[in-house]
Amino acid sequence: MGGPVKAVARRPSLADDAELAIAAATGDAGAFAELYERYVDRVFARLTRLIGPGPDREDVLQHVFLELHRALPRFRGDSAVSTFLYRITVNVAYDHLRRRVRRTADHDPAALEALIDGDATPEDRARRREELRQIFALLERIKPKKRVAFVLVAVEGLSLGEAAELIGAHADAVKQRVLHARRELVALMGRAEKASERRLS
Amino acid sequence: MSDERLDQLAAELARTRPVLDDLTRARVAAQLEAARTAPAPAPPVPRRRIAIGSAVAAALAITAWLALPASGPRVAASATPPLTELPDGHLLATVRGTSARGGVAGAVLTLFGPGWAMRNDRRIVADAETLVVDRSAGDTPLELAVRAATIRVQSATFLVESAQMVRVTVMRGEVVLGCGGEVGRRIGANELASCDPAGSRSAQPLVIAAATAASVLGATVEPPAIATAGAAKHKARIELRNPYAEPRAIDARSPYEDAAARPAGRRPPRPIDASSPYEDGAAEPRAGLDEIADREREHTLGLADTPAFSAAATKLRALPARPAPAPTASPIFADGASSRLATKLRPLPFYEFLYDLPETARHNLAYYFAYDYKVPQDVTRYADPLVRSVHAWKTTWKHTELVSVDLDDRLFVFDTRPRAKAPVAMLAGEDRELFLTCDAITDSSALGASGSERLRAIAANGHMLNEGAKYLSLAVPVGEYQPSRHAMKRLRPLFAKLDKGDRSRVHARFTSVNRQPTGG
Numbered sequence: 001m002g003g004p005v006k007a008v009a010r011r012p013s014l015a016d017d018a019e020l021a022i023a024a025a026t027g028d029a030g031a032f033a034e035l036y037e038r039y040v041d042r043v044f045a046r047l048t049r050l051i052g053p054g055p056d057r058e059d060v061l062q063h064v065f066l067e068l069h070r071a072l073p074r075f076r077g078d079s080a081v082s083t084f085l086y087r088i089t090v091n092v093a094y095d096h097l098r099r100r101v102r103r104t105a106d107h108d109p110a111a112l113e114a115l116i117d118g119d120a121t122p123e124d125r126a127r128r129r130e131e132l133r134q135i136f137a138l139l140e141r142i143k144p145k146k147r148v149a150f151v152l153v154a155v156e157g158l159s160l161g162e163a164a165e166l167i168g169a170h171a172d173a174v175k176q177r178v179l180h181a182r183r184e185l186v187a188l189m190g191r192a193e194k195a196s197e198r199r200l201s
Numbered sequence: 202m203s204d205e206r207l208d209q210l211a212a213e214l215a216r217t218r219p220v221l222d223d224l225t226r227a228r229v230a231a232q233l234e235a236a237r238t239a240p241a242p243a244p245p246v247p248r249r250r251i252a253i254g255s256a257v258a259a260a261l262a263i264t265a266w267l268a269l270p271a272s273g274p275r276v277a278a279s280a281t282p283p284l285t286e287l288p289d290g291h292l293l294a295t296v297r298g299t300s301a302r303g304g305v306a307g308a309v310l311t312l313f314g315p316g317w318a319m320r321n322d323r324r325i326v327a328d329a330e331t332l333v334v335d336r337s338a339g340d341t342p343l344e345l346a347v348r349a350a351t352i353r354v355q356s357a358t359f360l361v362e363s364a365q366m367v368r369v370t371v372m373r374g375e376v377v378l379g380c381g382g383e384v385g386r387r388i389g390a391n392e393l394a395s396c397d398p399a400g401s402r403s404a405q406p407l408v409i410a411a412a413t414a415a416s417v418l419g420a421t422v423e424p425p426a427i428a429t430a431g432a433a434k435h436k437a438r439i440e441l442r443n444p445y446a447e448p449r450a451i452d453a454r455s456p457y458e459d460a461a462a463r464p465a466g467r468r469p470p471r472p473i474d475a476s477s478p479y480e481d482g483a484a485e486p487r488a489g490l491d492e493i494a495d496r497e498r499e500h501t502l503g504l505a506d507t508p509a510f511s512a513a514a515t516k517l518r519a520l521p522a523r524p525a526p527a528p529t530a531s532p533i534f535a536d537g538a539s540s541r542l543a544t545k546l547r548p549l550p551f552y553e554f555l556y557d558l559p560e561t562a563r564h565n566l567a568y569y570f571a572y573d574y575k576v577p578q579d580v581t582r583y584a585d586p587l588v589r590s591v592h593a594w595k596t597t598w599k600h601t602e603l604v605s606v607d608l609d610d611r612l613f614v615f616d617t618r619p620r621a622k623a624p625v626a627m628l629a630g631e632d633r634e635l636f637l638t639c640d641a642i643t644d645s646s647a648l649g650a651s652g653s654e655r656l657r658a659i660a661a662n663g664h665m666l667n668e669g670a671k672y673l674s675l676a677v678p679v680g681e682y683q684p685s686r687h688a689m690k691r692l693r694p695l696f697a698k699l700d701k702g703d704r705s706r707v708h709a710r711f712t713s714v715n716r717q718p719t720g721g
Contacts, residue, residue: 029234029237032237033230036230036233040221040226040229041220041221044219044221045217045218045219048217048219049214049215049217049219053219058225058228058229061221061229062229062232062233062236065229065233066233066236066237069233069237114219114220115217115218115219116217116218117216117218128213128216131209131210131213132213132214132217134210135210135211135213135214136214138210150211151214154208154211155211155214155215156215157215182204182207185207186203186204186207189203189206189207190203193203
C-alpha cells in the first residue's frame, strides 16, 4: 500500500476576496482557484435551492464560475466579491430556469436524500424527502422570476433589499414577485390537496 | 392551513445542506480550467468579408501550389505525434483527466481516462469513460467490446461513452451495435444508440480489470510504451495533485490492492472502508443507503487517482503471472467441509463474455464460481423441500390474511395463512386486553407472571410475534385495514365457525368498513 496522501499545500487564505478578484482578473490562475475553492460550496447550495437537485446543477455551477471569470475584469470593487458572485449565480440560474423545459417528473430520491444531513432518523429522512419532493415540484410550476424571488426571500431569508440587489430589480418588484409566488404556491397546494381527497373518496 | 404548510416546506428547503462531493468538485474545476484556457471564439466576420477573404485565400493557395517544385512536399509536416500500433495482447491504459491513442488494424483508438483497452487480433476489449474510434478503411471488420456491448465496424468514426450505460454516437459511416446476447442493430451517421444499463452494470469496475490485465501483461510481455507514458503522466499528476482538492480520506486503504497482490484469499472487503482516516475538516461520507452504490462506484473509479493504485500497478507489472487458484483457495470454499466437497472450481461462464482476458486473469478477478462435486450427489433431491417451501411462501404470502375484529367485549382473530394453527380465535377478558396492548411491541416483564403465561399461549397460535420477553400482535385490526374483495372471499368461509349472533356482528363490521371510505 502506498503511504498516506499528504494534505495538499494550499495557497494561504490571508488575501481578501477583493485582492484575489483583482489578481484573478489579471490572469492569476491560482487566485481564481482560491476564489473557486472559497465559494464553490456556497454557490452550489444556493443553486440547489434555486434550480433543484437535478443533474443539470453541475453544468450550471461551471457556467457560474465561467461567467465570474469573464466578468472579473469588470469588477470595480463597488460591492463585495461574494455579492458580485451571487448576482452572477442568480442570473445564471434564472437564465437556466427560463430556458429549461418545465419538468413534470419527480426528482431523483437519491438526489433529495443527499440534501438531508446525516444525523436524521430514517423516519425523519423519509418525511423530509417527501417534503423536499413536494416543494421542488411546486416550484417547478411557477414562473422563474417568481421562483427566484421566493427562494431568495422566503427560503434563504434575505431581506427584500438584499434580494433586489442580487436580482437586479427594485425591492417593491421583488416583494410583488414573492407575494404572487406565495399566492400561486398556496393555490397549487390547495388544488393538489383537493385532488388527493377526490382520489381517496 | 396551506400557508402554514408552505412555510413548513420552505423551512425544510432552507434546512437542506447540499454538499458538493469531491469528485464533482474536481470535475467541475477541471472543466472550468479547460474552458477558461480555451482560445476565445473568433468574432463574427461580416459576410462580404468572408466572400472576399475566401477568394483571396483560394487564389493564394493555387499560386503557391503552382509555384512548388513537383517533388517537393506539398503538405506541411503534421504536429501530431506518430501513432503507435497497439500490439496483440498489449494494454493501452490511461488515468482520469488524460488521454491515450493507439492504432489497431487501421483504426485510431483514443481513450479518455480513466480507461483501458486491450487488443486481441481484430478484437478490442475496452472500458473507458469516453472512447473515440476512427477507422477510415479496412478489409475486414473490427470488433470492439465495451462492457456488455459489442460494436462491429468496417469504416466509421464513432464515440462510445460508458459512464452509466454504454452509449454509441456515430459521426460518420455505420456500425453494428449488439447489447448482451441480442442481434446487432445498425447505427448510421448522426445516430445514437445505447445499451440497457442492466447489461452494463454487470461489468466489474474497470480499475480491477485494468489492474488484473496489467498484472498478467507485466509477466509475459514488456509494458507497452503507451502504458508507461500513461503511468508517468499519472505520477506527475499525483505529485501536482488537484489544486482544488478539499480535505479527504488520507488513506485510501484500497481493498483491490489486496485482491491484486495476493494470489488467492478471501473476498476483499467493500470498497468503502468506514475506518479510513480523514484529514482535519473532512466530512465523512453519509450513511444513506441510497448513496452507497453511487459512492462505491465513484470511490472505485477514484482509486485510479490514488498513489496506492499507482504503487499496486507498478508492483503488479513486476509480478509473474499467477497460477489459477486451487479450489481450496476459493473465497467460497476457503475452509470447512465444503472444500472437501467441491472440485474443478472455475469462474462462472459469464466472466468470459465480459472480460476477454486470459484464463488466469479471469480466475483472479472472479467473485462467483462454478464447481463440480468430488462425490456425485443429488442436490436437487435434498434441496427440493427447501426450494418448495420458499416457493410456497413467495407465492402464498400475498393471498393470506391475518385480521382482528374487536366487538368491545370479545376480539376475533381470523387467520387464512396455510399453516394457521387456529384459523378463528376468540379472545375475551384479559386475553383481549393483552392482545390489544401488544399492538405495539410490549415487554411482558411489566405484565406479571400470569400475563406472560397468557401471551405465550396466544403466541403459540401464531397470532403474535415473540422475541425474548417482547410480544407484538400480528393481526391487523379491521377498521384501519380494509380487506379487498378478494380477501373477503377468503375470509367469509371462516365466519361460518362463529355463533350466529357473533357472525352477523362480525359480518356487519366488515361490510360497514367496506362501505366507508378510509382516510376521509
